[in-house]
Amino acid sequence: MYNINKIRNFSIIAHIDHGKSTLADRILEFTGAVTDREMKQQFLDQMDIERERGITIKAQTVRLKYKALNGEEYILNLIDTPGHVDFSYEVSRSLAACEGALLVVDASQGVEAQTLANCYLAIENDLEIIPVLNKIDLPSADPERVKQEIEEVIGLDAQDAILASAKEGIGTQEILEAVVHQIPAPTGDPEAPLQALIFDSWFDPYQGVVVLVRIVNGTLKPDMKIRMMASGNTYEVGSVGIFTPTLKKTDSLQAGEVGFITAAIKQVRDVQIGDTITEEKRPALKPLPGFKPVKSMVFCGLYPVDSGQYEQLKEAVEKLWLNDPAFSYEPEQSAALGFGFRCGFLGLLHMEIVKERLEREFELTLLSTAPSVSYKVLLKDGSTIYVQNPAQMPPQEKIECIMEPRVRMEIYVPRAYVGPVMGLCDEKRGKQLDMKYLSQDRVLLTYELPFNEIVLDFYDKLKSVTRGYASIDYELTDYKPAEMVKMDILINKVPVDALSIIVHKDKAYYRGRELVSKLRSVIPRQLFEVVIQAAIGSRVIARERVAPLRKDVTAKCYGGDITRKRKLLEKQKEGKKRMKQVGRVEIPQEAFLSVLKTD
Numbered sequence: 001m002y003n004i005n006k007i008r009n010f011s012i013i014a015h016i017d018h019g020k021s022t023l024a025d026r027i028l029e030f031t032g033a034v035t036d037r038e039m040k041q042q043f044l045d046q047m048d049i050e051r052e053r054g055i056t057i058k059a060q061t062v063r064l065k066y067k068a069l070n071g072e073e074y075i076l077n078l079i080d081t082p083g084h085v086d087f088s089y090e091v092s093r094s095l096a097a098c099e100g101a102l103l104v105v106d107a108s109q110g111v112e113a114q115t116l117a118n119c120y121l122a123i124e125n126d127l128e129i130i131p132v133l134n135k136i137d138l139p140s141a142d143p144e145r146v147k148q149e150i151e152e153v154i155g156l157d158a159q160d161a162i163l164a165s166a167k168e169g170i171g172t173q174e175i176l177e178a179v180v181h182q183i184p185a186p187t188g189d190p191e192a193p194l195q196a197l198i199f200d201s202w203f204d205p206y207q208g209v210v211v212l213v214r215i216v217n218g219t220l221k222p223d224m225k226i227r228m229m230a231s232g233n234t235y236e237v238g239s240v241g242i243f244t245p246t247l248k249k250t251d252s253l254q255a256g257e258v259g260f261i262t263a264a265i266k267q268v269r270d271v272q273i274g275d276t277i278t279e280e281k282r283p284a285l286k287p288l289p290g291f292k293p294v295k296s297m298v299f300c301g302l303y304p305v306d307s308g309q310y311e312q313l314k315e316a317v318e319k320l321w322l323n324d325p326a327f328s329y330e331p332e333q334s335a336a337l338g339f340g341f342r343c344g345f346l347g348l349l350h351m352e353i354v355k356e357r358l359e360r361e362f363e364l365t366l367l368s369t370a371p372s373v374s375y376k377v378l379l380k381d382g383s384t385i386y387v388q389n390p391a392q393m394p395p396q397e398k399i400e401c402i403m404e405p406r407v408r409m410e411i412y413v414p415r416a417y418v419g420p421v422m423g424l425c426d427e428k429r430g431k432q433l434d435m436k437y438l439s440q441d442r443v444l445l446t447y448e449l450p451f452n453e454i455v456l457d458f459y460d461k462l463k464s465v466t467r468g469y470a471s472i473d474y475e476l477t478d479y480k481p482a483e484m485v486k487m488d489i490l491i492n493k494v495p496v497d498a499l500s501i502i503v504h505k506d507k508a509y510y511r512g513r514e515l516v517s518k519l520r521s522v523i524p525r526q527l528f529e530v531v532i533q534a535a536i537g538s539r540v541i542a543r544e545r546v547a548p549l550r551k552d553v554t555a556k557c558y559g560g561d562i563t564r565k566r567k568l569l570e571k572q573k574e575g576k577k578r579m580k581q582v583g584r585v586e587i588p589q590e591a592f593l594s595v596l597k598t599d
């Protein structure tokens, strides 16, 4: 029976690894939504790649029934949110469908970057926040310290924070009681004109596009004629329903409820996240507030290793584009790599995931160039262009000024590592904005950093200088002029456009030397000498050579041992899979990525 006062819509927000998925599982188990003992571990993390990497990307939702201690039965909609910094836009829109959130903090770790970032998103969305200290089973858990951190850093009263262990199932009922008593019921009128907020959508091979909605006002039913208020697209509703956690059709979705609709929508691109669905016959006067559109921030070139796979790659990126609004692409041609695509992503993780999906789901073997950010270039003729591919940077004499994107980054780190982190940020051309002691042992550093320095290898280095104890969050702020230059790599005098990079002037010399020496170590010896040079304009700043190969590798397989010889040749062929012929020289994939790594 529909009773809006008995509905609770909530999310779990947490820093990565603080136990969000484990807690969600406990809640599912406790409410009996998943009885099957063989349930896939962590039901809410659906995609394979997610499971493999142990991270949550796509927001999911599930409806649960909970009989509270007061004897009343409640309908709980648990809306999952992704935890990674690349996907904070998905967190934000999932939160827009909720009235409350469980803020899960690891009681042995304390407040981390995404704890705070996600908590701010929840506060912006006016949510009731219930702090939960998880992992209290750990001997290193220190709930009092973490309560204090929550109060000091976030400014949230944490005295009544729930102590829980998702692993051992401690605190689950207390959490559910808090959900029903502290989080307000949704408001809305099921009789009013329809206003349904679209907060997610994805493609399902059986259902077509599935759209996740939060009904704010009115009632949504099958066969209803609907209109998306921003895009103007109209559809006839096929089915409506809920997740239990599997898709279950219902007769209607009413004000305050969360669920899905299908409507013979062919591609995810046709649905704008943040758009409002209304009824064609009796439209709402105005749409609900939407979300900021997502924008690609990191770019790289993707090329088929075998140029015969170009058409397949084209089809694959088109398909992916239709179903991933955060992914962008345009055709690109490289003298070295042939035909491919310049693709845009939210961040590095998104980039890796997309590449992996393309290779796995479409059976492609791809070569990716080093990731780059988008530079704003003011030209002498007064025009402004954005350059996402280093190879397309106009010649120096045409450029008035290059501006690089900068981010504001918050770094949470134990006191002992403050020195090394500051050193790293300096090295990355960062500017310190603030430094705050959160507790005796934990420090929050705020820096302004060039985005391209982060794209390169910031995470890895931060991890290594802090032994994995730092956490970060960042947002793009603005563009600032920087003395950037384009550096070309020449192999046997031929510039390899896919290896060009844009680098700060002060670092060019060092990077050039480092790069050619890296390349020397990854380019296999060939039958002739290979000369590798780094150049800025026509000025060569570094040079190395790969000595020619003298012997035939199979020569030592004397005589008739054909199988051994064949094996050796096959092994070589395998190794060649990811090689690209540039002129006469074979360049392995590592070469294109070696521009990424710095020492």
Ligand SMILES: Nc1nc2c(ncn2[C@@H]2O[C@H](COP(=O)(O)OP(=O)(O)OP(=O)(O)O)[C@@H](O)[C@H]2O)c(=O)[nH]1
Residues within 6 Å of the ligand: 014, 015, 016, 017, 018, 019, 020, 021, 022, 023, 054, 055, 056, 082, 083, 084, 134, 135, 136, 137, 138, 164, 165, 166, 167, 168
């Ligand atoms: N000791 C202990 N370990 C826990 C507890 N809850 C979760 N863990 C472990 O912590 C790790 C991370 O838990 P997840 O539930 O995957 O964390 P998450 O926040 O969902 O991580 P993302 O999906 O990456 O955002 C796993 O190895 C869990 O087994 C707990 O209460 N106690």
